[in-house]
Amino acid sequence: MQVHIRRIGNSQGIILPRPLLQQAGIENEIDLEVIDGAIVLRPMKADPRADWDQLFQKAIEDGHKPEKDLFEAMSNDFDQTEWQW
Template sequence: MNTRIIRVGNSQGIVLPKKLLQQYHLVGEVDLQPTVEGLLIKPVAKPRREGWDERFQHAIAQGQTPEGELLEGFSDDAFEETEWQW
């Protein structure tokens, strides 16, 4: 399959046909890897939600509230103090 390199603002890019995007599950962010044959485009896994069920079960088994273990590091107190309005 051939396609053309086109100007996109100050950069250049290619247009991928919808069928290819669907076939290879390319949505949003992709990983580009140079290879000997050319450029490999791979979907980026969304690890934020992977394993949530197991983590909830583990937290409950440990007698913890799931929110405490699972959301650790996701809280931004500075945002809550400066941006959030009650």
């Protein structure tokens, strides 16, 4: 499908036909990025962090584990003297 780039204020844009958006599952917002010189539009996930559990589990299965508690060296005087557990 060939479309023309139009001027929209100081920017440029295209008009996407509704059937094309429906076919891609795009409603109100998109995730937009450039991959290998191509502009890629994807439907926005309702919760961008929804699959983090599966991604963390896969990373652990692939051998990626934190070496230690990353917050261990970040304590301060308040943590040591004033905070009560």
